[in-house]
Amino acid sequence: MELKKINEFTWQIDKQGQMKVPAIIYASEKLLEKIKQDNTLEQSKNVACLKGIQKASYTMPDAHNGYGFPIGGVAAFDMEEGIICPGGIGYDINCGVRLLRTDLKVDDVLSKRKQLLEELYKEVPAGVGKGGITKLPKSVLMEVLSKGARWAVEQGYGTEDDLQKTEEYGNMKADAHDVSERALQRGMPQLGTLGAGNHFLEMQKVDQIFDKEIAKSFGIEQEGQITVMIHCGSRGLGHQVASDYIKKMEDKYGIVNLPDRELINAPIKSELGQEYYNAMCASVNFAFANRQMIAHWTRDVFKKVFGSSDMPQVYDVCHNLAKFEKHNIDGKEKEVCVHRKGATRSFGPEREEIPEVYRKIGQPVIIPGSMGTASYLLVGTKKAEEISFGSTAHGAGRVASRSEALRTLRGEQVARELAAKGIEVKGPWKGLAEEAPQFYKDIDEVVRVSHKLGIGNLVARLVPVAVMKG
Amino acid sequence: MVKFKFLEHTADAKFQAYGKNMEEAFSNAALAMFSIITDTKKIKKNIKKGIEAKGHDLKSLLYNFLEELLFLIDTENFLLNHVEEIVIHEKEGKYFLEAIAIGDKADNYETNGDIKAVTYNEMEIKEEKGKVMVQIVLDL
Numbered sequence: 261m262e263l264k265k266i267n268e269f270t271w272q273i274d275k276q277g278q279m280k281v282p283a284i285i286y287a288s289e290k291l292l293e294k295i296k297q298d299n300t301l302e303q304s305k306n307v308a309c310l311k312g313i314q315k316a317s318y319t320m321p322d323a324h325n326g327y328g329f330p331i332g333g334v335a336a337f338d339m340e341e342g343i344i345c346p347g348g349i350g351y352d353i354n355c356g357v358r359l360l361r362t363d364l365k366v367d368d369v370l371s372k373r374k375q376l377l378e379e380l381y382k383e384v385p386a387g388v389g390k391g392g393i394t395k396l397p398k399s400v401l402m403e404v405l406s407k408g409a410r411w412a413v414e415q416g417y418g419t420e421d422d423l424q425k426t427e428e429y430g431n432m433k434a435d436a437h438d439v440s441e442r443a444l445q446r447g448m449p450q451l452g453t454l455g456a457g458n459h460f461l462e463m464q465k466v467d468q469i470f471d472k473e474i475a476k477s478f479g480i481e482q483e484g485q486i487t488v489m490i491h492c493g494s495r496g497l498g499h500q501v502a503s504d505y506i507k508k509m510e511d512k513y514g515i516v517n518l519p520d521r522e523l524i525n526a527p528i529k530s531e532l533g534q535e536y537y538n539a540m541c542a543s544v545n546f547a548f549a550n551r552q553m554i555a556h557w558t559r560d561v562f563k564k565v566f567g568s569s570d571m572p573q574v575y576d577v578c579h580n581l582a583k584f585e586k587h588n589i590d591g592k593e594k595e596v597c598v599h600r601k602g603a604t605r606s607f608g609p610e611r612e613e614i615p616e617v618y619r620k621i622g623q624p625v626i627i628p629g630s631m632g633t634a635s636y637l638l639v640g641t642k643k644a645e646e647i648s649f650g651s652t653a654h655g656a657g658r659v660a661s662r663s664e665a666l667r668t669l670r671g672e673q674v675a676r677e678l679a680a681k682g683i684e685v686k687g688p689w690k691g692l693a694e695e696a697p698q699f700y701k702d703i704d705e706v707v708r709v710s711h712k713l714g715i716g717n718l719v720a721r722l723v724p725v726a727v728m729k730g
Numbered sequence: 731m732v733k734f735k736f737l738e739h740t741a742d743a744k745f746q747a748y749g750k751n752m753e754e755a756f757s758n759a760a761l762a763m764f765s766i767i768t769d770t771k772k773i774k775k776n777i778k779k780g781i782e783a784k785g786h787d788l789k790s791l792l793y794n795f796l797e798e799l800l801f802l803i804d805t806e807n808f809l810l811n812h813v814e815e816i817v818i819h820e821k822e823g824k825y826f827l828e829a830i831a832i833g834d835k836a837d838n839y840e841t842n843g844d845i846k847a848v849t850y851n852e853m854e855i856k857e858e859k860g861k862v863m864v865q866i867v868l869d870l
Contacts, residue, residue, distance in 0.1 A: 326851075327869065456844035457843050496800070496804035502847060503847055506850075507790070507794075522851050688842040694842075
């Protein structure tokens with residue numbers, strides 16, 4: 261496969277075969293070496309073949325092998341000619357990250373970490389088969405699906421200010437009736453649960469500030485300040501919505517002409533396309549409500565343990581979804597359907613989608629690391645709007661399989677190594693081994709590329725001090 | 731005979747399951763899937779769940795069968811010990827499956843990780859001379 265170097269961090273696969281546009285990969289040489297080792301580039305080319313795709317099929321620096329789209333894939337489609345593709349959004353619809361800040365300093369919390377984790381485990385349900393507070397009645401779930409985080413705030417979980425500082429203000433317009441009975445059934449016991457796998461709730465300290473002024477605008481005042489990060493999504497409900505519509509689209513359109521069965525799609529304006537979009541938005545709302553509730557319980561725990569509960573939200577970003585957004589294409593502003601699968605929106609100043617408090621600065625972009633490595637706070641840019649449909653990376657991205665992780669590492673050992681680095685962890689041993697930091701890409705390198713390219717600029721580096729793994 | 735084997739995959743879980751026939755390979759695929767989150771041998775045989783699935787080809791039948799089991803995890807906290815009385819049949823180009831899943835409630839067992847979804851990514855079903863292999867990638 262011919263990969264053309266455009267500049268230090270930009271690579272291109274020219275249009276060939278069925279491709280309607282080129283594929284553009286944003287990576288350093290070091291990250292590209294990893295990316296080449298799996299099926300990412302082939303998947304990026306496949307995306308370039310989809311109907312109505314605009315400009316290029318983009319691949320973010322943390323990309324790895326996905327299903328259909330690569331994880332770290334971004335593509336925008338014409339509203340009339342284009343398609344919507346569940347495989348371009350992922351099974352965990354609105355998997356995302358929320359960042360809260362505190363007035364606490366690292367010295368205030370170190371001795372209380374064990375207690376904090378114990379209390380968090382009590383308050384926030386996590387793991388397989390661990391249900392939420394109560395099994396919701398269907399009527400309430402329907403309300404959650406149409407109101408998102410707003411529903412949670414109305415129930416007393418958090419504040420209006422949280423909604424202001426959430427992507428889409430915590431609520432996408434959705435018709436919950438396009439969500440199947442099965443998806444509802446999976447959702448009912450799971451609202452307000454963290455889930456498992458790579459999802460986590462982490463207490464962090466600000467390790468380094470790169471841009472003092474912007475950091476201050478985001479409420480990050482000094483190194484050593486404590487923040488809390490919540491990483492989770494729409495749980496079984498979102499997964500079921502993805503599966504349901506993959507099936508429906510297969511039944512309607514067949515799979516014969518697809519380069520990959522997971523790229524099944526429907527025209528955006530078709531009935532089925534609209535139904536999927538609706539159900540997707542409802543799942544997005546479920547995930548927003550989920551993070552809102554978990555944030556609320558986290559505040560309760562902090563209040564109990566530290567006697568302080570003033571924990572304003574910095575922001576909440578999604579990294580698996582599709583949205584209708586206006587972008588400049590060939591000199592004209594045009595509405596397109598942007599798919600971000602394992603990619604974060606990264607809008608620069610003045611976009612109306614950004615809350616007023618941040619509108620002059622740019623959107624906060626939150627990039628979670630893997631367990632035990634740094635996470636980053638970035639700021640969105642105009643440049644991202646020009647070269648990546650306003651998107652940047654979403655995380656570290658794996659480099660090794662979970663089975664390899666289990667062969668080579670034991671959870672106890674991982675916990676010891678993290679403890680030696682000053683990080684307290686709690687979670688199932690096997691899970692700790694699977695999610696160990698050495699099996700993820702170097703997140704420092706991922707955000708360096710984002711910053712150098714200018715698609716998401718460095719604001720602050722956050723390192724974990726206590727981790728609760730799902 | 732080895733029931734299943736995990737293969738390298740960067741992000742997710744990829745495995746092959748084997749059997750003398752389609753039914754056995756499907757049952758072993760279910761075992762493989764649950765082995766990701768728990769030790770299936772330790773799960774008591776306290777609960778029986780009837781499972782039905784259909785598909786317009788064998789691959790979608792496999793996808794839908796495994797998805798039924800994921801549904802049981804989320805809605806009933808179900809963990810699998812094994813699958814029995816599994817029957818697959820074809821009628822006018824469509825495929826149907828019936829089986830009984832034996833296992834227990836998750837509450838009393840150690841579990842780990844999560845399975846988000848079954849995918850069609852790199853899915854393969856191979857049948858030759860009394861041997862069946864199915865390959866699946868799960869989104870974790």
